Amino acid sequence: MAGVDDTISQVIKHIARIVVVVLMASACAGEEVDTSGVADLEPVTVEVFASKLESLGRPAIVNVWASWCIPCRSEAPLLTAAHLAYGGEIEFIGVNVRDSQVHAKGFIAEFGVEFDSYFDSGRSIPNHYAGIGTPITFFFAPGGELLSTHNGVIDDHALALGIDELLRLES
């Protein structure tokens, strides 16, 4: 038992050292992102957004994100890859919530997000579609009918499954 305790104690000490080193390094590190090529995000209302979805002749994936949202950072590379692969068949739309233009543009520049994002500081769009928290990914059929909602960070398999559903719906 004493051996187990010693081991656990050593593990905790090692983890504590690693955490301290990571925090110190992160405090010292800095990262500059050039946002000069990123346009201001267009503010949008629920009515305008809904009519845009209705007018689309193809399915849409709407991702609700914010620059302060850590899970959004994690899923951004996946959404960028999905847009590259399926952007010709599915409309990808971002909705930035509770954020500032400066920080939102920094996020877009950092992750190389190429699909358009709207500015919705009041969260009216995710609230209208009953999404919870941030991030959220909505899957819409052509014509703007909401098919499913994924609250929280989305992973590769979940997004691929949603995309496959949309593509089969279209065909």
Added chain:
Amino acid sequence: MEFTLLWAALTGVVFAWGGTRLWPEGLPDHATDRMVGAAAAGLFIGRLVAMTLQGTNPLIHPGDILVIRGGVHTAAATVGALGTYLWTVKGQVRFLDATTAAAVLGLAGWHAGCVWRNMCLGAASDLPWTWSLPFSTITRHPVEIYAALGLIAAAFIVARLPVRVFLRAGAGLALASFVLLLTEPLRLTIQGGLEAWYIAGVVTGIVVMALGGRAGRSVPIQTT
């Protein structure tokens, strides 16, 4: 906020605990705790590697490390978990062999935990046992259930093997990788499948088994 991943992880822990009760011979003290700790360390390492490969610096964004669902590098996580487990048992490989069957059963539980996440489904199919998402009429293979059943079978096979240095550990790695390799084509993915890593796992497992066989000595099972 959603906690479905935690339920899936808890299912894995329950299965691993069940494995230690089914096959208790030669296990170290607190075997389930060590396995859970090793799995957590493996996830941490796999997450760090995945972030780095995706271009996110974990030193600048340490908070991102916690978002396991954002991606975990399978091979790095496996190596990290195995290394951590060996470290906790002070490098005694007999504990690795004694734990393998329970660990494979725990992995089966993790895959079976897809039911909590509503994430069991993969490629579309019209076979009679397939089912569909709640909002859809498109039926699909329950690929994670296939994986869970295959891993349960693998755990029972491993448990029947003699306890010889690296034999069970190698067989467990090879069989688990083989099961996941077989089911991988049925999983839908955007960033590419993991076939290459699973093939590497099968080959590594077989090599490890062969090395254990060449050593040719049996390890007495001890209960500590």
